[in-house]
Amino acid sequence: MEEYCQRCGALLGKDEIGATKKLVNRGAKTFFCLDCLGESFEVSREELEGKIRYFKEMGCTVFSDEG
Ligand SMILES: [Zn+2]
Numbered sequence: 604m605e606e607y608c609q610r611c612g613a614l615l616g617k618d619e620i621g622a623t624k625k626l627v628n629r630g631a632k633t634f635f636c637l638d639c640l641g642e643s644f645e646v647s648r649e650e651l652e653g654k655i656r657y658f659k660e661m662g663c664t665v666f667s668d669e670g
Pocket of ligand 1: 608609610611612613635636637638639640
């Protein structure tokens with residue numbers, strides 16, 4: 604199943620989808636790429652990547668297939 608950024612149409616990976624779930628809402632049905640998420644939340648892409656790494660280290664399931 605492929606998901607695209609709701610805003611710019613970029614093809615998304617698990618990281619982007621997981622990040623949207625974490626930042627927007629766990630039940631999100633529309634997703635955003637890191638650049639668009641960063642713009643909406645006024646955080647840098649680097650900061651988002653840091654958060655994603657942190658969530659993964661915590662074993663957060665939104666970044667896996669089960670999430
Ligand atoms: Zn985008």
